Amino acid sequence: MLLPDYNLNFFLSGNMGRAGAEEEKLVKELQCRLCSCHGNYVRDAKRWANLVSQKDNQVRYFMLDSGAFTAWKSGHLVKIDDLIRIYSEVMALVDLSKVKVFLISLDVIPGSPGKTASAEEVQDAIRESDVNFNILSKEFGDIVVPVYHQNESQARMLEICSMADYICASPRNDLPEWTRVRWSEEVHDKLPAGKRTHGLATTGVQMMSRVPWWSVDSAAWLFSGAMGKVDVLDENYNWVSLNISVESPDRFNQGKHYDNGDKNIKAKIEERAAFHDISVDLLRTDHMARKLLNGLEIIEWLKRFKFEPKPIQETLFEL
Amino acid sequence: MLDALKLVNRATADKDVIRMLTHICVYDGKIQGADSKMAIEVDCPDLDGHSFTAPAEKFIKAVNACNGSPTIVVNADGTIKISQKRFRVTLPSLNVKDYPRQTFKPDNAVQVTVPDNCLSGLRTVYPFISQDASRPWSLGICTRPGYFYATNNVTMARVAMAWDGPVINLPGYIVQEVLEINQPVLEIWVSDSSISFKFQGAWLRAQLYTDKWPDSISKMFDVKREFQKVPDDLLNAVDQLIPFCPDVKFPSIFFKDGSITTANGLQSAEIGFDWKGVGVYRAEVLKLVLGVALEWTPGEYPKPVFFKGNGIEGMMVGVRQ
Numbered sequence: 203m204l205l206p207d208y209n210l211n212f213f214l215s216g217n218m219g220r221a222g223a224e225e226e227k228l229v230k231e232l233q234c235r236l237c238s239c240h241g242n243y244v245r246d247a248k249r250w251a252n253l254v255s256q257k258d259n260q261v262r263y264f265m266l267d268s269g270a271f272t273a274w275k276s277g278h279l280v281k282i283d284d285l286i287r288i289y290s291e292v293m294a295l296v297d298l299s300k301v302k303v304f305l306i307s308l309d310v311i312p313g314s315p316g317k318t319a320s321a322e323e324v325q326d327a328i329r330e331s332d333v334n335f336n337i338l339s340k341e342f343g344d345i346v347v348p349v350y351h352q353n354e355s356q357a358r359m360l361e362i363c364s365m366a367d368y369i370c371a372s373p374r375n376d377l378p379e380w381t382r383v384r385w386s387e388e389v390h391d392k393l394p395a396g397k398r399t400h401g402l403a404t405t406g407v408q409m410m411s412r413v414p415w416w417s418v419d420s421a422a423w424l425f426s427g428a429m430g431k432v433d434v435l436d437e438n439y440n441w442v443s444l445n446i447s448v449e450s451p452d453r454f455n456q457g458k459h460y461d462n463g464d465k466n467i468k469a470k471i472e473e474r475a476a477f478h479d480i481s482v483d484l485l486r487t488d489h490m491a492r493k494l495l496n497g498l499e500i501i502e503w504l505k506r507f508k509f510e511p512k513p514i515q516e517t518l519f520e521l
Numbered sequence: 522m523l524d525a526l527k528l529v530n531r532a533t534a535d536k537d538v539i540r541m542l543t544h545i546c547v548y549d550g551k552i553q554g555a556d557s558k559m560a561i562e563v564d565c566p567d568l569d570g571h572s573f574t575a576p577a578e579k580f581i582k583a584v585n586a587c588n589g590s591p592t593i594v595v596n597a598d599g600t601i602k603i604s605q606k607r608f609r610v611t612l613p614s615l616n617v618k619d620y621p622r623q624t625f626k627p628d629n630a631v632q633v634t635v636p637d638n639c640l641s642g643l644r645t646v647y648p649f650i651s652q653d654a655s656r657p658w659s660l661g662i663c664t665r666p667g668y669f670y671a672t673n674n675v676t677m678a679r680v681a682m683a684w685d686g687p688v689i690n691l692p693g694y695i696v697q698e699v700l701e702i703n704q705p706v707l708e709i710w711v712s713d714s715s716i717s718f719k720f721q722g723a724w725l726r727a728q729l730y731t732d733k734w735p736d737s738i739s740k741m742f743d744v745k746r747e748f749q750k751v752p753d754d755l756l757n758a759v760d761q762l763i764p765f766c767p768d769v770k771f772p773s774i775f776f777k778d779g780s781i782t783t784a785n786g787l788q789s790a791e792i793g794f795d796w797k798g799v800g801v802y803r804a805e806v807l808k809l810v811l812g813v814a815l816e817w818t819p820g821e822y823p824k825p826v827f828f829k830g831n832g833i834e835g836m837m838v839g840v841r842q
Contacts, residue, residue, distance in 0.1 A: 384655075515803060
């Protein structure tokens with residue numbers, strides 16, 4: 203099958219919630235999938251390792267994440283030995299002749315939830331992250347991707363770039379989007395030639411259209427579906443969102459739900475659902491159907507997405 | 522009393538994470554309000570003899586409803602009654618002894634000579650303070666001997682200031698408060714972590730940022746340059762072009778020989794201008810600079826372009842295509 207040449211590698215991330223026909227249908231359409239290897243998600247990562255290896259789909263890239271941030275938020279620590287074992291077990295299920303695997307390095311997150319890290323804690327975390335990267339690289343080779351965070355210095359970015367050709371850049375989630383976009387633009391402006399970047403949680407429209415990421419990931423399609431929403435494309439390929447679940451409290455808020463919303467949006471949802479051969483009744487009652495529709499719409503959007511280089515604002519100071 | 526209350530209310534907390542900080546404290550003919558970042562105290566002889574706390578927003582609304590001259594009674598159960606004629610309000614109160622009352626300054630603070638142009642200088646440099654929290658140091662003004670500096674990482678400005686105090690990072694929101702209070706500053710005291718301003722019958726004490734500015738800033742101004750006059754109608758011309766910039770998220774102004782233009786796109790605009798040289802700048806940055814610049818060095822583009830105005834000098838960088 204001839205692969206469409208997407209302008210951006212968009213990794214659908216997150217756990218759909220249950221195995222079944224929806225995953226089988228989605229895997230036939232997508233090219234990139236990111237799975238967490240934290241706790242109970244390992245089971246899903248293994249199932250997806252099998253799915254992406256099937257011959258009748260177009261998946262080219264499979265990325266695994268240590269889940270260090272999820273663990274950190276719940277007060278746990280991911281141990282490097284455990285992670286090596288899990289990454290190895292999942293990778294053993296992947297047809298590596300068909301699918302290229304990337305492993306996000308085990309990032310040590312400074313401080314603890316709700317407490318801002320001290321400068322010393324940040325430095326210690328960077329040192330430990332580098333030790334983990336070296337251990338993982340020794341084990342798995344050049345498929346390990348180190349992570350550069352917003353608020354780390356420009357010298358640190360260059361250091362990360364000396365470690366790998368493909369790096370993750372992670373804008374802070376607690377800052378307004380415009381500062382995240384501006385930081386991401388600056389990073390790419392100062393990046394040594396030939397490096398590729400993966401943007402962690404960087405799927406805002408401005409973020410993707412202004413910043414020349416090689417790849418990005420997002421689990422927003424899942425959150426939206428789980429919360430009872432569908433995100434579909436209008437005729438201009440802009441996003442339209444609406445609650446549709448029969449359990450959504452918004453069914454009693456005029457204009458906020460499929461049952462009482464704008465007729466044109468309702469018609470658009472019906473049109474897009476029909477395009478993907480998903481029944482509206484299912485969208486109203488089953489989160490898996492909503493997640494599937496949201497995921498398939500992202501893939502449709504990607505077919506039209508074309509990154510065009512934008513003017514760069516010069517800056518007076520380093521990152 | 523209402524003016525004093527409104528002034529103090531600038532410092533009270535909006536959110537009741539610590540409920541007491543949403544209250545004002547009245548004592549010895551003074552009103553104090555504070556949150557975790559700053560405290561303001563104002564003399565209020567109308568309240569002499571009273572000692573209580575009250576939720577700031579509600580208390581101000583009550584006093585306002587009494588046309589500023591209410592009768593205030595602290596009830597035996599600790600509640601506050603505010604009344605005038607047939608209007609009566611009862612408000613809850615927290616124990617005044619539990620109020621974390623601030624003093625004007627910490628014991629280790631040193632006094633700084635108040636520069637003559639303190640307020641006007643702060644007002645001039647204030648618009649150049651960054652809003653970008655990813656560079657926390659740039660959210661304030663850097664005070665150094667001779668100059669106050671502010672930058673948003675695209676443009677940097679400094680005003681000459683006879684400052685004999687330590688190098689500090691004065692938070693932008695404190696500058697805003699001082700400017701909005703808009704009273705002559707009588708005294709300034711600085712400690713390692715705080716700054717205190719005394720006004721006639723009032724004072725403000727605030728936490729300083731601990732984030733250090735880059736050491737390189739003063740050297741960035743070192744080289745002598747050939748300035749040229751900024752054309753009188755340039756700012757007007759930029760204003761005329763901005764509505765027609767095709768990328769509303771990134772409006773840019775292009776300087777070319779004989780004209781200035783927007784970017785090309787579905788919509789665009791051009792103004793013939795007696796101009797030589799090239800340059801591309803973000804529209805809002807250009808407006809900020811042209812608002813104060815009398816002379817500049819546009820020939821230095823794409824390197825930083827320097828500018829000078831009344832008591833201000835600075836630099837800006839442009840956009841690279």
